[in-house]
Amino acid sequence: xxxxxxxxxxxxxxxxxxxxxxxxxxxxxxxxxxxxxxxxxxxxxxxxxxxxxxxxxxxxxxxxxxxxxxxxxxxxxxxxxxxxxxxxxxxxxxxxxxxxxxxxxxxxxxxxxxxxxxxxxxxxxx
Amino acid sequence: xxxxxxxxxxxxxxxxxxxxxxxxxxxxxxxxxxxxxxxxxxxxxxxxxxxxxxxxxxxxxxxxxxxxxxxxxxxxxxxxxxxxxxxxxxxxxxxxxxxxxxxxxxxxxxxxxxxxxxxxxxxxxx
DNA sequence: CTGGGTGCAAACTCTTTGCATTCGG
DNA sequence: CCGAATGCAAAGAGTTTGCACCCAG
Numbered sequence: 001x002x003x004x005x006x007x008x009x010x011x012x013x014x015x016x017x018x019x020x021x022x023x024x025x026x027x028x029x030x031x032x033x034x035x036x037x038x039x040x041x042x043x044x045x046x047x048x049x050x051x052x053x054x055x056x057x058x059x060x061x062x063x064x065x066x067x068x069x070x071x072x073x074x075x076x077x078x079x080x081x082x083x084x085x086x087x088x089x090x091x092x093x094x095x096x097x098x099x100x101x102x103x104x105x106x107x108x109x110x111x112x113x114x115x116x117x118x119x120x121x122x123x124x125x126x
Numbered sequence: 127x128x129x130x131x132x133x134x135x136x137x138x139x140x141x142x143x144x145x146x147x148x149x150x151x152x153x154x155x156x157x158x159x160x161x162x163x164x165x166x167x168x169x170x171x172x173x174x175x176x177x178x179x180x181x182x183x184x185x186x187x188x189x190x191x192x193x194x195x196x197x198x199x200x201x202x203x204x205x206x207x208x209x210x211x212x213x214x215x216x217x218x219x220x221x222x223x224x225x226x227x228x229x230x231x232x233x234x235x236x237x238x239x240x241x242x243x244x245x246x247x248x249x250x251x252x
Numbered sequence: 253c254t255g256g257g258t259g260c261a262a263a264c265t266c267t268t269t270g271c272a273t274t275c276g277g
Numbered sequence: 278c279c280g281a282a283t284g285c286a287a288a289g290a291g292t293t294t295g296c297a298c299c300c301a302g
Binding site: 128129130132134135164165166167168169172173191 | 280281282283284285286292
Binding site for chain 3: 278279280281282283284285286287288289290291292293294295296297298299300301302
């Protein structure tokens with residue numbers, strides 16, 4: 001019943017940290033392949049999904065298809081470059097105060113919120 | 127070259143307004159089927175996609191799979207019920223001031239941002 | 253030993269696309 | 278008429294799942 005420790009988990013988490021640039025599950029898979037070709041895609045998806053559920057990593061749903069993952073779990077925001085698809089961190093004060101207003105206006109009990117900025121990254125602007 | 131007016135467009139837009147509850151393309155398709163069984167799913171996706179591109183409706187990417195659509199085009203926010211999937215409008219002051227801070231912190235040229243709240247709707251809370 | 257984890261391939265969901273046909277202007 | 282829009286079915290991307298085998302505790 002207890003969760004087990006496996007080599008695959010270590011590899012996948014290590015790759016996620018190494019890539020750092022908010023990769024998709026598929027990007028993680030590709031990178032894992034380079035050093036550990038025997039790890040299957042299903043395992044990468046399962047491990048990332050499980051870790052995201054447990055809160056040890058973050059799942060970042062982007063507007064365009066694939067979810068990205070972030071090994072940084074502290075609450076922060078992201079910018080998505082609409083030209084190259086790159087994702088960067090945004091440093092900004094918390095918006096926690098928004099939630100109260102929302103509950104008041106619609107009667108929903110809030111559990112969280114998600115903010116995603118879009119634009120063009122410094123490289124694409126040049 | 128000019129865009130043409132077709133019956134399908136009218137039907138699809140009418141259904142979108144009628145459903146009002148931020149339906150997915152598939153929900154729109156199902157509803158269209160009831161009265162106009164000859165309209166194909168591809169057309170529903172194409173028409174909704176085109177209208178969203180032109181700005182006559184909004185595409186709302188949700189965390190869970192399918193995109194939802196909104197016939198209300200003025201800028202506003204949404205809450206997603208994690209229990210039943212329902213989407214509601216959120217009345218709240220604009221957050222435009224956020225963008226300046228973001229450009230400063232990461233060097234991205236901002237084109238927009240997206241906010242999505244999550245929680246449980248009044249029905250699911252009871 | 254035992255059942256959680258893995259690998260593989262097939263299945264699934266949402267969406268897009270190629271192509272022949274239709275029909276609006 | 279002419280080409281934008283449609284219908285159909287097949288393909289595509291991203292992700293999940295069933296099942297037999299494997300291995301961590």
